Amino acid sequence: MKFGIDSGHNCPPDTGARGIKFEDNLTLDVGNRVIAKLRALGNEVVVCRPSSASSVRDSLSKRCSTANASKVDIYVSIHFNCFNGQANGTEVFATSDTGRKIAKPVLDEIVKLGFFNRGVKSGSHLYVLKNTDMPAILVEGCFIDSQKDMNLFNPEAMANAIVKGLTGKVPSTPVNPVPDEEGNIDTTILRLQKALNRLKIVDKNGNALGEDGLTGANTKSAVERFQAIVGVQPTGVADEATWNAINLILAKRIIRPNHAGGAVVRYLQYRLGVENDGVYGPQTEVVVKNFQKQNGLDADGIVGPASWQKLIG
Ligand SMILES: [Zn+2]
Structure with a gap:
């Protein structure tokens, strides 16, 4: 399977929301883990996040062109929500029936982590879902301005849930331990x-x-x-x-x-x-x-x- 993984934002002026945490940090952290885990399971992964863009629209358009040109089988955009500090939970957007069938198990796996189930939602208003040629989903992992969600949030668990939902397989855990201040990844x-x-x-x-x-x-x-x-x-x-x-x-x-x-x-x-x-x-x-x-x-x-x-x- 060939996945197009789009870690949301991280491409100024396309930057994410700020809540208790900064959306860009979370989408990049979770996205990088998802990419590594999908590859470890033998999938091909195309990184859809561009390195630079002249505008938010340009950033979104480049993500879609990369996925379309590489003819990925499934496109997955990773985001985190931010609203009023009270809203919480997870939701996954899709446009087509095929997209909804991909979205449902991803949502179910994230819900298993303890997040409130906000459901699979129609994403016909979302640029990256409208402009990709293949089945596509956009994951709103949880709310970065919800204390409840941020207490529950763990990037490794979130990445595992997304990969399990996409592939049906449990990802092997060790990918890249967080290096310490000396960049040390010695685990002896x-x-x-x-x-x-x-x-x-x-x-x-x-x-x-x-x-x-x-x-x-x-x-x-x-x-x-x-x-x-x-x-x-x-x-x-x-x-x-x-x-x-x-x-x-x-x-x-x-x-x-x-x-x-x-x-x-x-x-x-x-x-x-x-x-x-x-x-x-x-x-x-x-x-x-x-x-x-x-x-x-x-x-x-x-x-x-x-x-x-x-x-x-
Ligand atoms: Zn976002």
Whole structure:
């Protein structure tokens, strides 16, 4: 099968919506994962997003021309919704009956992730659906301005759902772990032990891990502990989701109040001793400011480089 994958926007002046998150970042992240996963399953993929465009219309037109010229079998445009902060859920647009038949399983797989089912909708008003020659769908994954949706959102799970819906096959998980601040994608046991020690995750006996590069009961118990903290299935085995969480924390992302944060905020909450729900709300802000005061830092509640330095070195 030959897929045309169009990661929405990401081509100024064609830029996406801004909510709790920025649509461009999400469509590119999910789109890149979908492309890699479809290829890993043996499909041909044509990347439809252009590298530059003179206008939004030009950007849309180039996406369609690429799909049409390459004669892809199915065209998939990936977007995220933004409305009033209250609307939430997922919807998939299609124009033809064939398109609707492709849209339905994609929608069903995304709904399985916990998003509200807004249905398969008619996309006859959408430029990229009107101007592509083949069956085409436009996925609105969820709402980037909905706190509920952003708490649920995970790019890997979203990409897996889209690929499963398109192909009926479960994509193999490991694609590209998120590199840490040194671009490190080393996933050896030795690096795992060093990372967990740096993150101050102790084993079942309350001890730091021996850095011997060997998998053992102590390392497994520390991995399980870390997984529970960041909200990954606690298997004791460092899978891609676990490494992504480790690398995201080591990347020392700047964390601000009232933003959805997922694994990094959950880790931060664990370290500061507040309920770890992954949402930087008022309680978290209090403990962050206290931590900053105790460490002689500006108590602004924003976890930047100086705060991260005190937390993980
Ligand atoms: Zn969009």
